[in-house]
Amino acid sequence: MTFPKRLLGDEAHGVLAAPNGVLTREEAQRLIERTVKLSKADAIRVNVQSARESNVRFAANQMSTAGLSSTTTIRVQSVFGKRKASVVTNSRTDEGLRRAVAQSEALARLAPEDPEYLGELGPQQYVAVPAWFESTASLSAEERAKAALSALAPARAANDLTVAGFLVTTARATAIGNSAGLFAYHRGTDANYSLTARTNDGTGSGWAGAEENDWAKLDFEGVARRAIEKARASRNPAALEPGRYTVVLEPDATSDLIPLMAGALQARSAEEGRSAFAKGGGATKVGEKIVDERVTLRSDPADPLILATPFDNEGLPLGAQTWIERGVLKQLAYTRYWANKQGKTPTGGANSLRLEGGTESLDQIIASTQRGVLVTHCWYIRAVDQRTLVYTGLTRDGTFLIENGKIVRPIKNFRFNESPLFMLNNLDAIGRPVRTAGGDAMPAIRVRDFSFTSLSDAV
Amino acid sequence: MTTRRTFLKTGTAALGAAVIGPRLLPAEPLQQQRPALYTDPATRELMMEALDAAKRAGAQWADVRISRNRSNSIQTRERQVTDVVDADTTGCGVRALVDGCWGFAATEELTKAGVGAAAQEAVAVAKANRVARDRRVVLAPAPAYKDVTWRSAYTIDPFTIPVEDKADLLLRANAEALKAPNVRFVNSGLAFVKEERNYANTDGSVITQDYVRSWVTLACTAVGSSDFATRGPEVVQPAGRGWEYVLEADIVTNARKWGEEASEKLKAKSVEIGRWDLILHPSQLFLTIHETIGHATELDRAMGYEANMAGTSFIAPPEKVLGSLKLGPEFMNVVGNRSERGALSTIGYDDDGVKPEDFPIIRNGVFVDYQTTREQAPWLEWWYSKQGVPVRSHGCSYAQSWADVQFQRMPNVSLQPGERDLSWDDLIAATDKGIAMIGRASYSIDQQRYNGQFGAQICYEVRNGKIVGQLRDVAYQMRSPEFWNSLDTLGGKSSYMLGGTFNDGKGEPGQSNAVSHGCPPARFRNVNVINTGRG
Numbered sequence: 001m002t003f004p005k006r007l008l009g010d011e012a013h014g015v016l017a018a019p020n021g022v023l024t025r026e027e028a029q030r031l032i033e034r035t036v037k038l039s040k041a042d043a044i045r046v047n048v049q050s051a052r053e054s055n056v057r058f059a060a061n062q063m064s065t066a067g068l069s070s071t072t073t074i075r076v077q078s079v080f081g082k083r084k085a086s087v088v089t090n091s092r093t094d095e096g097l098r099r100a101v102a103q104s105e106a107l108a109r110l111a112p113e114d115p116e117y118l119g120e121l122g123p124q125q126y127v128a129v130p131a132w133f134e135s136t137a138s139l140s141a142e143e144r145a146k147a148a149l150s151a152l153a154p155a156r157a158a159n160d161l162t163v164a165g166f167l168v169t170t171a172r173a174t175a176i177g178n179s180a181g182l183f184a185y186h187r188g189t190d191a192n193y194s195l196t197a198r199t200n201d202g203t204g205s206g207w208a209g210a211e212e213n214d215w216a217k218l219d220f221e222g223v224a225r226r227a228i229e230k231a232r233a234s235r236n237p238a239a240l241e242p243g244r245y246t247v248v249l250e251p252d253a254t255s256d257l258i259p260l261m262a263g264a265l266q267a268r269s270a271e272e273g274r275s276a277f278a279k280g281g282g283a284t285k286v287g288e289k290i291v292d293e294r295v296t297l298r299s300d301p302a303d304p305l306i307l308a309t310p311f312d313n314e315g316l317p318l319g320a321q322t323w324i325e326r327g328v329l330k331q332l333a334y335t336r337y338w339a340n341k342q343g344k345t346p347t348g349g350a351n352s353l354r355l356e357g358g359t360e361s362l363d364q365i366i367a368s369t370q371r372g373v374l375v376t377h378c379w380y381i382r383a384v385d386q387r388t389l390v391y392t393g394l395t396r397d398g399t400f401l402i403e404n405g406k407i408v409r410p411i412k413n414f415r416f417n418e419s420p421l422f423m424l425n426n427l428d429a430i431g432r433p434v435r436t437a438g439g440d441a442m443p444a445i446r447v448r449d450f451s452f453t454s455l456s457d458a459v
Numbered sequence: 460m461t462t463r464r465t466f467l468k469t470g471t472a473a474l475g476a477a478v479i480g481p482r483l484l485p486a487e488p489l490q491q492q493r494p495a496l497y498t499d500p501a502t503r504e505l506m507m508e509a510l511d512a513a514k515r516a517g518a519q520w521a522d523v524r525i526s527r528n529r530s531n532s533i534q535t536r537e538r539q540v541t542d543v544v545d546a547d548t549t550g551c552g553v554r555a556l557v558d559g560c561w562g563f564a565a566t567e568e569l570t571k572a573g574v575g576a577a578a579q580e581a582v583a584v585a586k587a588n589r590v591a592r593d594r595r596v597v598l599a600p601a602p603a604y605k606d607v608t609w610r611s612a613y614t615i616d617p618f619t620i621p622v623e624d625k626a627d628l629l630l631r632a633n634a635e636a637l638k639a640p641n642v643r644f645v646n647s648g649l650a651f652v653k654e655e656r657n658y659a660n661t662d663g664s665v666i667t668q669d670y671v672r673s674w675v676t677l678a679c680t681a682v683g684s685s686d687f688a689t690r691g692p693e694v695v696q697p698a699g700r701g702w703e704y705v706l707e708a709d710i711v712t713n714a715r716k717w718g719e720e721a722s723e724k725l726k727a728k729s730v731e732i733g734r735w736d737l738i739l740h741p742s743q744l745f746l747t748i749h750e751t752i753g754h755a756t757e758l759d760r761a762m763g764y765e766a767n768m769a770g771t772s773f774i775a776p777p778e779k780v781l782g783s784l785k786l787g788p789e790f791m792n793v794v795g796n797r798s799e800r801g802a803l804s805t806i807g808y809d810d811d812g813v814k815p816e817d818f819p820i821i822r823n824g825v826f827v828d829y830q831t832t833r834e835q836a837p838w839l840e841w842w843y844s845k846q847g848v849p850v851r852s853h854g855c856s857y858a859q860s861w862a863d864v865q866f867q868r869m870p871n872v873s874l875q876p877g878e879r880d881l882s883w884d885d886l887i888a889a890t891d892k893g894i895a896m897i898g899r900a901s902y903s904i905d906q907q908r909y910n911g912q913f914g915a916q917i918c919y920e921v922r923n924g925k926i927v928g929q930l931r932d933v934a935y936q937m938r939s940p941e942f943w944n945s946l947d948t949l950g951g952k953s954s955y956m957l958g959g960t961f962n963d964g965k966g967e968p969g970q971s972n973a974v975s976h977g978c979p980p981a982r983f984r985n986v987n988v989i990n991t992g993r994g
Contacts, residue, residue, distance in 0.1 A: 056588065057967055060763040063588045067563025068580060069862045071550070085622065088546035090567045103545060110623045112540045112630070141562075141587035149591045156593060164766035166967035196767040207767075272644065274680055274687045379770070380903040384914065384934065384991045387686065392912050392934075392991075394905045415903075415910050415936065417991060453989060454936050458770070458907035 022137070022173045023050035023072070025185045031074070031092060032177035038101040041078035041108060043120045045178040047313060049073040052137075052171045056144040059164035061155050063148070066141065078104040079120075082113040116337040120180040121315050131188030131307035133214040137171040139191070144169070151195050151224040161231060163224075165195035169215065176315045186309045191215045194437055195223050196397055197231035198459070204237075204410070205459050206230025207376055207397030209252060209437030213307050230376060230398040237410040239455055240401065246372035246428065247450040248365055248402060253395075254355065254445050255436040256378040258297075260391055261420050262350040265323055267332035267342070276389045276421060277329065285329050291424035293327035294357040301352045305433065305441040308352040318348040354441035358430035362444040365429050367405040369446060373414075374400040374407060389419040394456050413459075414452035423447045496608040498657060498667040506659040508571045509553045512578035514661065517586065518555035520598065521578065522660035522812065525551045525569065526861045531618060532650040535629045537637065543622055550861040553578045557585035559595025563864040599836035599852050601813045603663035609807025611670035612800045613701030617651040618671075620702050625649050628705070632677060632714040639718025641681035641725060646692065649705065650674040650961070652973075664812040671701050672803055672973055674961050675708055681721040688931070690721035690916055693899050696742065697961045697973065700801045720917050720929075727929035729992050730918070734985040736893035737935060738886045743915045744874075745958025745976040746899045751939040752786070752793055753872040753976065754965075755908040756820050757855075758829035762838060769965045770906025773939060774826055781842050784826040787943035792875040793821035795830055797854055802871040802975035803959045808854075810865035815854025820872060832856040832867045859970040866966055871957075873977035880951030883980045889948065890982065893921040894933060899958070901934065901991070912936045914991065932992035945986060950979030 023031065032046045054068040077086040078101065085107030089100040144167055155163040173187040194209035208226035212218040249257070261276075269275040270284040277285045300320035301308040310318050314336065322330050331347070339346040366374065376398030384390045395413045402408065423445075431443035506523045513521035527549045534542040550567040551574045562585030566577040633645040652672040659665045678691035694717050695708045739747070754772070759765055761775035774780050797806050797815040808814050811833040819827050829839065833852040836843075843850050858865035887895055898916030905911075918933040919926040959975035 053968065055968060058591070059766055062593050063560055063591050064764060065561050065563060065864045065866060066584050066588050067554075067561075067565070067864050068584065069552075069565035070567065071565070071862050072567060073548075075544075085543035086545070088544060088548070090548040090550065100547075103547075107543055107545060107622050110621060111543045112623070112626050114541060115539055116541070141584045142590070145588050145591045152591055152593070162763055162766070164763060166767055168968060194767055198763065198766055198771075205766075273682050274644065280685045379906055382901045382903045384901045385932070386689075388992075390991060392901065392903045394903070394910065396906055413905065415905070415912060417912075417989070454910060454987075456905040456910035457773070457938065458905035458909050 022052055022171045022187060023048065023175065028173060028175035028185055029177065029183060032175060032183065035074070035076060035097050035101060036177060036179055038098055039078060039179060041080055041105050043079040043179050045077045045120055045176065047075040048175040050173045053168060054139065054141070054144065055166065055168040056148050057166050058148045058152060061152060061162050074100065076100045076104045078108045079117065080108050082115060082117045083108050083111045084114055084117055085111045118336050118340060120178040121182050122180045123182050124184065124315055124317050126184055126310045126317050127302050127319070129186060129188070129302050129307050129310050131213050133189045136169050136189035136191045136213065136215040139169050139215050147193065147220045150221050154224070154228065155197065160200050161197050161228060162200060163195060163197045165193065167193045174309050176311065178315065182315045184311045184315045186311070188307060188309070189213055190439070191218045192437065193218060193220050193223055195227040197227040199231050199235050201235065203459055204231045204235035205397045206234055211435060211437050211439050234398050234400070234410040237399070237412045239412045242414060242452045242454050244449040244451055246369065246446060246448050248369055248372050248374045248446045249444060250362055250374070250376055251434050251442045251444050252377045252436050252438065253375040254442040255438040255440055256381060257420050257423065258355050258442060259353050259440060260381070261389060262353065264389055265333045265350045267334045268338045270332055276387060277332065284332060286332060288329055289327045290329045291324060291327050291421065292427035294427060294430055295324055295327050295424050296322065296356050297324040298322050298354045298356070299350055299352045300354065303352060303354055303441060305354065305435045306352045306439065312348045316346055316348055321347055323350055352440065354433050355443060356433050358432060358443060360429065360431040362431060365431050365444050365446050366402055366407065368429065369402045369405060372402045372446065373411065374402050384417060389421050390417055391419065392417045394458070413456040415454045415456055416451055417453045418451050423450065496610055496667055496669055498606065498665055502657050503665060505551065505569060505571065505574050506657060506665070509551065509574040509578045510659060510661055512575035513553060513555045513582055516579045516582035518557055518582050520556040520661050521554060522658065523551065523553045524810065524858070524861050525657045527655040528860050529618060529653040530651065532648060533622060533625045533629065534648040535626065535633060536646045537633055537644065538630065540626050551577060552858065552861045552864065553581045554864060555581040555585050556596060557582055558589055559597070560585045560588040560592050561596060562588065565862040596834055597837050598833040599850050601662065601811065601833055601852060604666055604808060604812060604814065605663055606665050607808065609668045611699050611805060613671040615702035616653070616671060617673055617702040617705070618653055628710065632710040635711055635714040636677065636679045636718035638715055639679065639722050641683060641722040642679050642718040643682045644680040645677065647677040658808065658810065658812060660812045662812065666808045666812060668807055670699060670806065672697065672699050672961070673701060673704050675705055675710060677710060677714060677717060679718040679721040681725050683725045686725060688721050688724035690717045690724065696957060697803060697959045698801050698957065699803045699805050699975070723929050724917070724931055727931040730930045730933045730988060730990050732988060732990050735988045736890055737983045737986045738890060738893055738895040738921065738980060739983065740883065740895070740897040740980050741956045741978045742898050742958050743896045744978050744981055746902055746960070747911065747913055748872060748874055748976045748978055749960065749974070750902060750904045750911055751908055751942065752820065753869050753974070755939070756829050757867055757869065758831050758835045758838065759867045761829060765965065768967050773907045773909050777829065777839060777842065780826055782825065782827060785824055786821050786826050786940060787824045787946050789824045790877060790949060791821055791824045791943065791946060792819065793872060794818070794875060795820050795853060795870045795872050797870045799871050799873065799957065799975065799977060802957055802977070803973035804869065804871045804975060809856040810858050811852060811856040813852045813854040813856065815870065818853050830855040830867060830870060835867060857972055859972065863970050868965065868972040869963065869974045871975045871977065876952045876955045876979040877949030880953050881948065882950060882954050886948055886950060886980055886982050887921055887926060888924040890921050891923055894930060894988065895919040895921055895926065896933070909938050911939060932990045934989050934991045935986045936989050937986055942983060942986065945983045946981055947984050948982040950981060954979045
């Protein structure tokens with residue numbers, strides 16, 4: 001047996017306090033400083049993630065699995081000149097840290113040079129993002145079971161419904177420190193709840209979900225009500241011919257599709273001629289009108305609807321960025337290396353997205369729709385063609401026909417082959433962004449000529 | 460009949476050696492001398508402490524896993540290494556059953572106090588859930604395996620290979636790929652996983668296992684005047700084998716061919732939509748098997764336990780489909796196993812402490828059994844008693860790490876070869892008008908596994924038994940039951956190979972499983988092909 005005894009802890013030795021808690025700023029800083037001190041390399045960077053995740057799962061009107069885990073991920077990157085390598089460990093003992101540092105140094109000495117390595121960042125200023133809520137961090141197993149019961153009890157009593165749901169709360173701290181004096185720390189909580197209700201005749205299914213940083217704000221009873229209403233309303237769906245339809249995407253459906261553009265916003269792939277924003281010969285579409293002029297796409301970790309980590313893995317501060325403004329591609333995303341090479345400022349990636357341009361609610365958009373397909377959310381979305389950003393996927397758990405401003409009947413699910421770029425060009429209406437179950441800020445939108453290519457029998 | 464020689468002359472010379480996958484291995488492969496596997500006494504003591512603590516806290520049944528999960532990866536692009544990462548984590552997960560409710564807790568504190576506290580937390584979670592319990596969880600009986608060990612079929616441990624050897628191999632392959640016309644970008648990588656798993660349960664099992672998985676990726680991108688085309692990155696199938704497998708794949712020799720295929724794709728004709736006969740290579744077909752049969756025959760999906768995320772199944776409810784649903788022609792046989800040498804899901808004992816046995820899923824075209832765990836097998840008691848077999852788990856319990864709770868995951872689900880030993884070339888030669896598809900690409904399927912859409916990395920147009928050139932923008936869009944019933948020819952034993960995936964997602968919180976699917980090439984008649992070029 002090769003299981004190394006040295007990795008097993010020693011009751012009296014070196015383990016930091018609060019083994020099941022999330023590292024505080026001071027604890028994270030001490031851990032990083034201890035690690036940096038062990039380094040014999042030219043440079044070292046230490047990334048620490050400390051998380052406690054608690055969950056309950058239920059299905060078929062029964063309780064399923066439930067549990068919690070406390071994990072620490074320590075990534076040590078050692079650098080000699082431009083040779084670098086990383087080692088990941090979850091051991092916070094002196095011995096574990098020493099081993100990780102030594103191993104990363106041994107690997108780095110042998111690794112070929114990385115000409116794109118720019119050295120470590122020095123101290124940076126970060127915006128404080130108030131994402132930590134004790135209500136979420138200290139939620140008990142009893143309270144999670146109670147939330148589950150709020151869906152299980154009506155389903156068991158009703159006889160026509162079967163529910164499956166998942167509630168997960170996470171408390172997480174992210175810290176970075178390096179030998180150039182940088183230190184970054186952020187901690188946050190989130191609570192995510194989703195529920196699928198299915199009718200026992202097998203013809204109806206409804207989904208609803210919500211995410212909040214603060215458990216006290218999470219309307220789990222509202223989620224249960226919406227999923228159950230959708231399930232009952234979606235029974236016995238009619239088959240519509242596949243083809244091009246006006247669609248109304250609920251915010252969670254918008255959240256399934258619009259962020260697919262984020263990868264293509266990388267400046268490097270566009271300038272290398274292999275992204276949807278490339279024009280060939282190193283030129284890009286920056287400055288061009290690429291979508292409907294009502295559309296603005298931004299990212300900001302401090303967005304009150306998002307509250308995300310305000311730095312990336314290198315410790316680069318992430319601020320507010322505008323990618324598309326009134327339909328015009330304003331800028332692309334630059335990594336440190338590519339920005340340095342092209343004489344630009346690094347931006348970090350296009351994460352924590354907010355799509356904006358309107359003020360209407362979902363209900364108002366439905367009310368102004370003459371004829372269209374309402375989509376609750378999407379499923380199994382995969383890239384089909386990176387040149388056009390065409391993706392395929394399916395509608396799921398609540399697809400309805402809207403006529404004259406009203407939901408008139410449930411319809412069978414469709415497969416689509418569609419691009420977020422085409423969609424935002426064919427924009428008909430755009431609502432007010434809300435926090436989605438996916439954690440971004442997306443509105444309901446109405447889009448013309450959305451391409452449904454086949455019917456699905458799946459309920 | 461097209462011979463191999465004439466086939467290679469059709470302008471697709473790269474094809475012969477271009478698709479690498481684990482072939483059937485000899486029954487007794489050469490093994491390096493390695494130290495004997497045994498359960499470390501300190502680890503055993505911690506596992507016993509966790510089980511005792513769970514029982515003291517009120518668990519009627521419990522199990523514990525202490526594992527060391529190692530991974531190593533190196534990534535490159537063109538002439539440079541972009542990342543080298545070595546990960547090594549250790550921890551303990553305890554699962555407790557109290558009055559028919561599950562509780563789970565994971566800790567990285569590998570001390571008696573640490574694992575004892577995790578056991579108490581697992582019991583506390585289970586107790587908290589009793590308020591919402593309706594039906595009790597009951598486990599199928601399983602024999603206790605005391606002090607058993609198992610090791611997977613690797614010859615050379617990839618964790619003993621120096622990083623510079625790994626970098627050198629990838630950079631040499633990149634250089635070869637860049638020699639192909641129009642190929643401007645190459646990304647390649649090696650990823651390895653090694654796990655040392657220790658398991659014990661209150662039935663008395665104490666099990667120690669050790670396995671290795673290896674994955675090579677290489678993507679060549681050819682750039683035209685206003686266009687680009689990619690071959691890869693899954694040009695070599697991931698496998699439950701070691702460094703010897705990476706060497707067998709010979710990526711340096713093959714990289715040039717993969718690059719040429721990407722370049723040729725730039726000039727390929729866009730496909731004409733309509734009904735085509737499809738000849739699917741195992742490197743493409745394995746993923747369709749995975750999505751349409753693998754996931755659809757998971758019993759938790761069929762019973763609604765995945766309804767909120769992965770979905771349910773068209774192969775349900777069990778009482779209406781077991782023994783009666785005709786899923787394909789009579790010569791179609793699909794087996795679930797965790798025993799195929801070199802396959803990703805192959806293991807000696809599952810995460811319920813069960814020793815898996817091979818089991819038929821589709822026999823002579825008819826659906827006959829689901830994938831199960833100890834919790835699930837009793838749900839099919841009526842079916843097993845009708846068959847005159849005991850209620851027994853098929854050994855499909857798996858957790859991706861010590862920090863995650865185990866649940867039902869896919870074993871290797873493999874389509875058996877046909878009786879006649881037909882080859883890939885034989886299938887092409889026998890086809891008047893068709894498309895031969897190689898390598899997994901875009902794939903998507905609905906939550907009940909009816910409507911699927913699958914692309915391929917390389918598609919060849921077949922006319923009158925011959926390959927006449929590449930096609931692009933090809934995907935088939937189908938309904939699973941009709942698709943499998945359109946199967947008309949299977950390749951034979953010599954053309955059977957394993958395809959696989961390192962990262963199959965399921966569950967909440969999401970977990971990743973590695974799984975292989977063996978199959979021969981196969982032909983399907985009159986399948987709906989769409990053009991994906993423009994929405």
